[in-house]
Amino acid sequence: MSATSEHVATIEEALTEGASIRRVIDLQVAHSGSTLVVGAKVDLDAELTMKEVSTILLQAKRRVQQALPEAKIVYIEPDVWLDPDVTPPTTSSIVMLGLD
Numbered sequence: 001m002s003a004t005s006e007h008v009a010t011i012e013e014a015l016t017e018g019a020s021i022r023r024v025i026d027l028q029v030a031h032s033g034s035t036l037v038v039g040a041k042v043d044l045d046a047e048l049t050m051k052e053v054s055t056i057l058l059q060a061k062r063r064v065q066q067a068l069p070e071a072k073i074v075y076i077e078p079d080v081w082l083d084p085d086v087t088p089p090t091t092s093s094i095v096m097l098g099l100d
Contacts, residue, residue, distance in 0.1 A: 003029035003036060007068060011038055014063040015076070020044060020056040025081050036071040038064060043081035053078050 012024050026041040042060070044053060061074045082088070 003031055007036065010067050011040070011064055011071070014067040015040060015042060015060050017063055018056060018059055020048075020052075021060060023081055025079055032073075034070060035073060036068060037073040038071050039075045039077075041077045041079050044078045046080045 007029055008027060011029065012027060015021050015024050015027075021042045021044065023043040024040055025043055026039075028039040030037045042057075044056065048056070057076045057078060060076055064071050064074050
């Protein structure tokens, strides 16, 4: 079995089905025999607690495995997406500089 574009689309749809995952930043799908191995990096709100992140990722994993039962191994990494086309603010614009 080989990962197809249909597999990738199904996985992306399952990951973003929950409102908490805003986008898939990176997705890797490989096969090992009849098993699909899925690795994904997803964009989450930076203000979420660890408990909320854990719950969101577990639910996303279950959605992927329900949509594609052959996806037996699913790793999902949380991240915060930064638009590569936007210039990041300088450190001095974020950190208050001392007046001494």
